[in-house]
Amino acid sequence: MKIPYYILLLSFLSFALISCEEDVNDWGYDERYDRLFRPATFEVENMLPTSVQLKFSGVVNATKYVFEFSEGDSLLFTNITKIVDITTDSLYTLFSNLDSKKSPAAIEFSMPFGGLKGTTPYSVRVKAVDENHNLESGYMQAYFETPDEQIFKSSNSATNKATLFWMPDAEVTHILYWENVGEGQEPVQQTLQLTSEDKLAGRATITGLASGTGYMAVIYNDDAKRGTWSFRTLGINNGRTIRLQAGDASNIDAILIDCVTNGDRTVTLVFDGNQVYEIDKIIVPEGIDLLYMVGDAATDGIQPELYLNNITMSAPMTAIIFQGVDLNARLNSSNYVFDIGNTNCFKGVSFEGCTIRNIGRSLVRLNHEGLNVDYVRISDCIIKNVGVSGYGFINMGKNIVKLGELSIKNSTVMDFGSDRLMQLQGGVVNLIIDKSTLCNFISKSAEVFRFDRQPGSVTVTNSIFTGNNGNSKINAGRNDYSAYLEYPSCYITSDLVINTNPFTNAVSLELTSEDLFVDPQNGDFHFKEGVSFNGRGKAGDPRWW
Known part of the structure; x- marks a missing residue:
């Protein structure tokens, strides 16, 4: 029996109608995989002791990003100690210069994350979250290790103790310290438990140390290392040590003679901080070979003040070393602290951490x-109001005098004389000025250097020349020494006007001393906050960094 044509046609139309209403591409899916895409990029940009900079790309439809930090493992995430949520709105507010036409996936953010521990491995991972639809992405992850943290700021040493300073109220528990020993030897470590007062003040004093000895100290918060500091006690670890009171100042010559009588050729004189010693002159007797003049200002940092105009020697000696004293010559107009006019001289003299x-x-x-002198060394010193009657802070008055090394390092020199900083007629083998700040406001120095003979080598680096020089122009040298004297990595503020002979290769700033420093006329050479200066942390006396 044949089916009528109209019935076949009706059946076909019905099937076609049903087929048009169905979506043949509407496949089923597993709801477990209904999620956002992961950030396309995720990487560590910069690591600091207690923070890290992370770069990551945006995700379409994400309303926030979740960062998880796991301490002490490598991508295992078994010890998550820090979780940070960052909303997309806050990112777009922070990075307000973003191109609004770009897809979120084409935008990269770079964010700092703090509150980490120094010297610690971390795993970090990030996921994107869509809070509106309860969706999230898979994780992107990275691994990094923070470098050593450094909360120590400074130290003051004495002959048998040292005070260490760190950031006040930091989370710390104890200091581990030990004496530097020779290669192959095992140091004996000792522990100083910190009191609540120590922690609040950010300082502690280690006692019972040996004189003239190098030490290493590490500060901890439980087992987390937060800083490392090396220091050296003052004086020398042999010979005779004598602690002087203010009333002993006039008897120093007799005290030194008594040392010679007892066969003591190496002597350390210790002056107590916060005291004034009216000395005037010292005559070092024959028989003293090595003399240390040491200030004990370990606890409060106030150096002993020595009113000392002149030191002479009765015979040649190896060295005189000044450490941590305030040497005040009280402006005797014709005064030289050391005026060597015969063969009774030192082989070397140094000033370390002095005023x-x-x-x-x-x-x-x-x-x-x-x-023939081996060295004149000045390091970590504050020098001010010297050479007011001329002649130069350091003066070599004879052409045939020979000086092996003349150096000024990590120091601040203010108002260095009406003539010049150095007058060097004799032969200097090695002249070094490094990481120092040199400033004139009152003095009108004609030049920095006078050389009657070219030094064997001259190195002037990482230093700042500043101040208005008493509203007077200044030369780098008495003559044009640019053939052998340059000032690489040095800076000159705009109020210091250069005369004829230039500071070759120094950087001339558009900033005045008042623009760059907090209070230069009163000796505060900390850099002002917010001032753009390429030499920050590299040039000038490091005490001001």
Whole structure:
């Protein structure tokens, strides 16, 4: 039996109608995989002791990003100690310069995350979350290790103790310290438990140390290392040590003679901080070979003040070393602290961590034919108001004097004389100025250097020349020394006007001393906050960084 045509046609139309209403591409899916895409990029940009900079790309439809930090493992995430949520709105507010036409997936964010521990491995992962639809992405992850943290700021040493300073109220528990020993030897470590007062003040004093000895200290919060500091006690670890009170100042010559009588050739004189010593002059007797003049200002940092105009020697000696004293010559107009006019001289003299001030003429003058001195070294010192009657802070007055090393490092020199900083007629083998701040406001120095003979080598680096030089122009040298004297990595503020002879290769700033420093006329050379200066942390006396 044949089916009528109209019935077949009706059946076909019905099937076609049903087929048009169905979506043949509407496949089923597993709801477990209904999620956002992961950030396309996720990487560590910069690591600091207690923070990290992370770069990640945006995700379409994400309303926030969740960061999880796991401490002490490598991508295992078994010890999550920090979770940070960052909303997309806050990101777009922070990065307000974003191109609004770009897809979120084409935008990269770079965010800092703090509150980490130094010297610690971390795993970090991020996921994107859509809170409106209860969706999230899979994780992107990375691994990094924070470098050593450094909360120590400074230290003050004495002969048998040292005070260490760190950021006040930091989370710390104890200090581990030990004496530096030779290679292959095992140091004996000791522990100083910190009191609540120590923690609040950010300082503690280690006692019972050996003189003239190097030490290492590490500060901890439980087992987390938060800083490392090396220091050296003052004086020397042999010979005779004598602690002086203010009333002993006039008896120093007799005390030194008594040392010679007892066969003591190496002597350390210790001056107590916060005291004034009216010394005037010292004559070092024959028989003293090595003399240390040491200030004990470990606890409060206030150096002993030595009113000392002149030191002479009765015979040649190896060295005189000043450490941590305030040497005040009280502006005797014709004064040289060391005026060497015969063969009774030191092989070396050094000033370490001292204040040196109010010298009428020169700190050191070498003015005898045939003198052959190994070194004059100045480090970590504050020097002010010297050479007011001329002659230069350091003066070599004879052409045939020979000086092996003349150096000024990590120091601040203010108002360095009406003539010049250095007058070097003799032969200097090695002249070094590094990481120092040199400033004139009152003095009108004609030049920085006078060389009558070219030094063997001259290195002036990482230093700042500043101040208005008493509203007077200044030369780098008495003559044009640019053939052998340059100032790489040095800076000159705009209020210091250069005369004829230039500071070759120094960077001339558009900033004045008042623009760059907090209070330069009163000796505060900390850099002002917010001032753009490429030498920050690299140039000038590091105490101001």
